[in-house]
Amino acid sequence: MTDESRSGDRTKHPHVSERGLKLPVLGAVSMDRRQALKVIAIAAATPALVSCKPGEEASEVVMTPAPVSNPRARGDAWDPDLIAPTVPWERSLTSDELQSLAVLCDVIIPADERSQSASQLGAHDFIDEWVSAPYEANQSDKVLVRGGLVWLDSEASERFGEGTRFRELTPDQQISICDDICYVPNADSGREAAARFFDKVRDLTSTAFWTTPEGMEDLQYLGNVPLPRWDPPPPEVLQHIGLE
Template sequence: MADHERDRAREPEMEPEVTEGLTRRRALQVLAAGAAGAAAFSAGACADGSDSGTPAGDDSTGFAGATSGGNPRAAGTPTDPDMVSPVVWWDLQLTEDELATLAALCDVIIPEDDRSPGAAALGAHDFIDEWVSAPYDGNRNDLVLVRGGLVWLDVESAERFGGRFTDLTLEQKHAICDDICWVENAAPEYRVAARFFDRVRDLASTAFWTTAEGMADLGFVGNRPMPSFAGPPAEVLERLGLA
């Protein structure tokens, strides 16, 4: 992730703090269970052609009912959402502590710069919370993976630097994330944690670059009228045989 070498030395004579009695080994076990479940679900979905996003026959049954939102053409149900007055149809699962760690990780993945805010400032961690809280099998597997990964981050932070991930310096956060930022290059003992990081990076990127600020960061100019557009260049039309 970084362009220069960072200090990876563990601070001496510091006893690692273990979150709620969970050891690094136990955190890895939780992560492994989530990764295995996600892989099994994906294989099953591909085998039977089912869509993991929505349970078969779902038509808002079991949810709280339609909203009284601002779009009269939308029923306000999960399958016909009212995007003017959106609601979350399920209880959010992540705790405040988990969200704080997740927000810190999102800002490592997409930090603030001179073009846009960081991912956390745009609510990437809240998007991930809503995603992993959804009552579908694939999302439940992501909840296990993300929750286990957040525990692993805090345990690893305690072992290396004597504090929670949120308490570390940016350099210390990068030292940990450098070891898990690419699954193919991760050492065997970091391979499962790397799957967690990969999933969070994917979700944080989705959250960030679908905001107005994220689209501006990309230089995306769609979704807006452009009366000055004179049409495609003549050389393009000619190459396509449309001149």
């Protein structure tokens, strides 16, 4: 097995390179996207030809520069630039809503020793992107998410004192509310909509978190790198599934 195909070799790994890991992903996401793209374009230039003749085993992948944009694409939703994507719609949540959402995202995926929290990786910004999209399902999710954020504050107010906001509660207090809405089949009557809201935010938070370079690093996803050849699973994997 070559170094390239050995899964632990991070320096050969386009999107978990040192530079990729340190990308800021909070704040203006579109800006960060451009930066991320630049790094990936450098690291993941289009491999041209595997240096091998028919019948011979390849030893390396030769890289050539990858395109940085696709001038041929019309640029609308049916024919977007797939090489240098952009999000064509404006965000719609208020900064107050985003603050509350960021707290909820971190209740769902907190920081630990392996990776940062969901909001540190921009999950609330992704949810804003999602609910601001012009599609029917996204617009419907926007009602669910905005309504749910109001519900969280109302519930905080009811349980912990007039005017108390969810994002100001102690972790234990936040958990006492979330425990009641974290699983739709178990939600009490009257809390079904809140449970569906929580479920939606959990789904969107996990998508947002695990698709970041840091999220993929946490999961130890080791693909998306060009290999000169494809080898069977390593022995420890075969052992793990009882097939060594």
